[in-house]
Amino acid sequence: xxxxxxxxxxxxxxxxxxxxxxxxxxxxxxxxxxxxxxxxxxxxxxxxxxxxxxxxxxxxxxxxxxxxxxxxxxxxxxxxxxxxxxxxxxxxxxxxxxxxxxxxxxxxxxxxxxxxxxxxxxxxxxxxxxxxxxxxxxxxxxxxxxxxxxxxxxxxxxxxxxxxxxxxxxxxxxxxx
Numbered sequence: 251x252x253x254x255x256x257x258x259x260x261x262x263x264x265x266x267x268x269x270x271x272x273x274x275x276x277x278x279x280x281x282x283x284x285x286x287x288x289x290x291x292x293x294x295x296x297x298x299x300x301x302x303x304x305x306x307x308x309x310x311x312x313x314x315x316x317x318x319x320x321x322x323x324x325x326x327x328x329x330x331x332x333x334x335x336x337x338x339x340x341x342x343x344x345x346x347x348x349x350x351x352x353x354x355x356x357x358x359x360x361x362x363x364x365x366x367x368x369x370x371x372x373x374x375x376x377x378x379x380x381x382x383x384x385x386x387x388x389x390x391x392x393x394x395x396x397x398x399x400x401x402x403x404x405x406x407x408x409x410x411x412x413x414x415x416x417x418x419x420x421x422x423x424x425x426x427x
Contacts, residue, residue: 253297256288256383256423265304266418269393276416283308288423292373292383295349300338307332331358339363347371351387357396364391366417381425390416 265281283305290298306326309317321328338353347370355364371384394413 253289253291253299255426256290257426258284258286258288259382259422259424260284262422264418264420268416268418269414277311279309279311281305281308282310286421286423290383292370294343295351295368295370296341296343298338298341298351300336300351300353302336304334305332306334327358336364355391355396360396362391362395364389366419376424383423383425385419385421385423387419387421388417390414 263284265284266278267280268276268278281304285303287301288298290300307321307328309320309326311317311320320326323329335356336353338351340352342350342352344350349368349370350365351368352363352365354361366387366389368385368387371386373381373383376382392413393415
């Protein structure tokens, strides 16, 4: 089968993350605005093209002060770097709907190769006859690799904000017309 274009269904998709706070707890958040270009054969993603864009201003950790700090020059500097992008470069089929998708992740003008474990969750038709596909993806990045190094030392040792950011995506897409 050849690659088909799929339109991201943002109402049924999510981009979530978690990071250690004070080295003892995970703080979770989400990005509320994102888009993707997906060209894929859902039965075999090996030749897929995936482009993902996240609006960094849409960060939501359920705390307005923290969200505004994350948008500031200490972190994402959304005024000068409004989006984060991912462009797939290599896809390895591990069998049973499991893939490793490597691509160029760009944050704040810094681009690094990152790999995400992707699972094809299946396909089906919605009640209106639209063909849908689902994927989940997991990975982790080091924020310091992208110049996101703001931190504060703790009196007891260690730091306020961890370096490893865990990323968790659930994606649903509809066959494009």
